[in-house]
Amino acid sequence: MRLYGVTGWKNSGKTGLVERLVSEISARGFVVSTVKHAHHSFDVDHPGRDSHRHREAGAREVLLASRTRVALMTELRGDPEPTLDELLARLAPVDLVLVEGYKRDRHPKIEAHRAETGQPLIAPEDATIRAVASDSAGTLGVDRPVFDLDDTRAIADFVLDEVGL
Template sequence: MKIYGIVGWKNSGKTGLMERLVTEIVARGLSVSTLKHAHHHFDVDQEGKDSFRHREAGATEVLLASGRRWALMHELRNQAEPPLADLLKKLSPVDVVLVEGYKRDTHFKVEAHRVETGQPLIALDDPTIRAIASNEDLPDMTVPVFDLDDTKAVCDFILSELGL
């Protein structure tokens, strides 16, 4: 599987760009999966539901299945967070895996950047960032800069980088 990342500070437009890229990649006839890193406590389960109760009772893994989808929840129970490479092995094969976050990992990335956040560009100190998608002109950058809303151009760049 080929992977490519989307990184950026909070409220930089990462998730919106990811969503639009998934739609664009699928429209081009390719299969795509996503992997998102969360820096905070999160829960995909609902309190009171059977699967939630199983986890709360101490189950390490709970697999929830129906005729439409299945989801596997794994509680780390004080174990270290697994590295990205280990998580990627859990995905079924697809043409492209888009990774949101994991800005310190070594895979190639596009940085989403909004001037309103007031945050500095990550690309200035990170050679794994191969392009920037921004809502402001950045004429002095050494990597390509795309309009944050130009999904087609960002997608063209990523797929070209991946040889697809």
């Protein structure tokens, strides 16, 4: 499975870039999945719903299915967070998996960067970052390709070339 990451600091434009890349790459006929890392607790379920009641009763996994969507919720119940490789093994085969976050993992990435965050670039210290997408593209002075953060087509071309699609 081909894998490419989008990383960056909080509010750097990662989610918007992933969203645009999924749309652009899917429109080109490729099947794309995503993995998003959250640094906080989250819930996709709602109190009072049957699936939530199953989880609250102690179910380790709850598989919720309809004719339009399937969701598998797994309660870790004290077990360690799964690694990115373990999560990828759960996905059905696709042409490309875009990974948001997982800054410390060793897959190839593009860094999303917005000057207004005041955060430094991660790229100079991380060889897994193969390019930068920024709102201040002309002023960064990095030793790898730099794209305008909103140039989705060029970024998609780069990612697809990088993964051999």
